[in-house]
Amino acid sequence: MTSYLPRNQSLDSADLVVVGAGIVGLAHAVDAVRRGLSVAVIERDERATGASVRNFGHGCFTAQDGDALRYAMAARTGWLRLAKESGFWLRDSGTVVVARAEDEHAVLEEFHAVRDDQVVLLDAAEVAGRMPVGPGVVGGAWLPMDVRVDPREAPHAIAGWLAARGVRFHWATTVHTVEPGLVSTSRGQVRAGRVVMAVGHDVDRHFPELAEQAGLRRCALHMLRVRDPHGQKIAPAVLTGFSLLRYDGFGACPTLPALRTRLKSEHPDLLDAGLNLMFTQRPDGDLTIGDTHAYATTLEPFNADELDRHVLVEAGRLLGVESLTVRERWRGVYASAPEPFLIATPMPGVRVVSVTSGVGMTTALGLAPEVLDDLLR
Template identity: 50%
Template structure:
C-alpha cells in the first residue's frame, strides 16, 4: 500500500531561518504553494543570535546589489507582519585619523548622502552618551536598517502561515530526488526544494559543503542593560568593523588601519573582533562579537574574550562597566570560497547558504535572484570577497 504524502506543494523550503523564510516569501509572492519544514519547534539558529542589523552600506559589488533588494523586502515584510524595523542607518565611529580616512574614502566613492561624514559632537549625539574622549568623528551609513532578530524571524513565519504557507516543525530533511523529499515524518512531494540549513549543510549534503569549504564561525555575544539615558537609534560600528566589511576594507586606508590595530590593540585582532552594538526595542543592547572558525564548533565561551568585548563597547559609549543580562554563542556558515552558495544538489533541489556572516543583510535579496533564475548556481567569489575575508 502506497504511503500518503505528508504534504504536497509547488515549493518545499528546508529551514525556517531567515534564508529559508526569504525563499518561502519569494515563492509565495510568485503565486506558488509553499511548505516549510524545520527540525526544531521554532527558529533557534543564526537568524535569532545576531545584531538584527542589515548592514547595507558597508557592502560592495554583488553583495551591495543584493543588500539593496533585501532592504526593500525587509520593509515590505515589517509592514505586513508588524515587526520592529527602523531606518536610522548605522553610525561608524572613528577614533583615529586613519579610521577617518577610511570613512572619507568610502564617502567619496558613493552617491551624495549615502555616507554622510559626522563630526565628534554628532557622533556623541547619536550615541546619546558621553562617548570615548578619542572620538574624532564618524559617518552615518544611510541605508542600513535594524530589526529585532528575536522578533523578526518568528513574526515572518507567523505571517507566512497566515498567508497559507504550511509549516511542519520538528521535521528533519533526510534526502530528495525525483520530486519527492524524505523527512523524519514521511515523504513530501514538491516541484522545487530549497535546502536552507546554513552551516549544517555538511550534515545533509556533505560533498557540496566540502567543495565550497563551508566551516562554522563561532561568535561570542551578549545582551547588556543600557547605561542610564542611552537610547541609540542606529546600529553602531567601530574601527574593527572597518576591517571586516568589504566597502571599508577595500579602501587604501584599511591596510594602514590593520597595522595600527596590530601595534596598538592586538588583542582585538587575536579574537577577530567586530566591536559593534545595536539596541533592542526593550532598551537592552546587543554587543559583540568575536570570530573563530572550526568544522565542528566547541560550545565553550572564553571569559577573557567576553571581558574584552564588553570593555571595548563600554569605551565607545564612555560608560562604566556594563551589566550583562545574557550571553550566548552565535554560529553561522563561513567560507573562503565565496560569500554565498547556490548549488543544484539534485534534480529540482537547490542548496542555498550565506557563507559570509551577512545573512540578515542579503538573504531576502538572494532569494529573489534564486527564484527568478532557477538555473542560477554559483560558488565563485564576488569581487568583494578578498577584502571581506582579510581578517580571517
C-alpha cells in the first residue's frame, strides 16, 4: 500500500531554498554555503539532467562581453576553487579559435587589439601544433583564460560537495507553488528565508507572465559525441569562424559584419541552422561536437537528421577527415531571450534567475554572488 505525504506537511526549512539543481541553482547554493547560510535544494528529477550536463563543458570566459564578461571572469576563479575542493576533472588549457579564411583572422586580430593579454595570435603552424586540423587554416588565436570540465561529472560532484557541507537535497520533488517564505512541493512544504528559482527554460511553468514579458523561448541544440579520428590529446576547446558570429565579445570587431555576409553567402543553410562549429575533448578521448540552434516557446519533439549531418560534415572538414564515428546523439535545451540574463523579483524574498544566452556554465558561479548580495540585503 502506498502512502502519500499531505502537501501541507512540513518537509524542511532553510535560510535559502533553491529550486533547480542545475549549474545556476548549484552556484547559488555554493555561494550561500560560503556565507554560512542553511540551504535546501529542490529538484524535480533524481539528478541534474538538463542543459548543465548536455553541454561542451566549456568555460568560454574570454569571448563574453558586458555583464556576461564580468560574471565569467569571477566564475573562472570559482571553477578553479571548486575543482580543487570537489575533485572533479578540470583543464585550465584555454581555447583555440581556428581561422580558415583571412576575414576570420582579421576579426581575431581586432579582438586581440581590444583584449590584448587575454588573446594570443597564432599562425597556421602554431594552430596545427595544438590540434589536428584539415587544410586551409590561415592562423588563429589562443584564449588562455578559458577552462574545460566534464559536464557529466562536475554538477554531480558539486552537489556531493554541497551535501557534505549540510545542504539538503530534495530530489524527485516537484515545486507546485512559491510564495514569500514558503515553497509547496509534491512532498510537503518548505519554509524559506529567501527563495531562488533557478529553473532554466521552465520559468514559464511557474511565472508565465514574467516569461512572456522577458520574451523567453527555448533553444534546442543538436550535439554529438564522436570517436577522436586522430587519437591524440587535444588540450584546448576549439572554436571556428562560425563561433565568431555567436559570442558577444567579437561583436565590436569592425570586420565582423563582412565575415557574416560572406558566411551567409557561402553557407546559407549552415547559418539558418545556427551552426556554432566547435568541439571539446572528453576525459576519455572522445570529442563532443556541435552545435545547431533552433528557437521556439514550445519545441517540436522531432529531431531533423539533416542538422546532425551538417555538424558531422563540418566537423570532419575541420579535423581533415572524411567521416566521423558517432557514439551518442542528444538534444540540449536552454533558455533564450533578447537579454542575456533574466533576474526578476516576482514577490518579496524571491528571485527568478535564468541565464538566457546559453552561457550558464560560463557565468553562473560569478552571477550567483551578485544575486545573493541583492536578495539578502
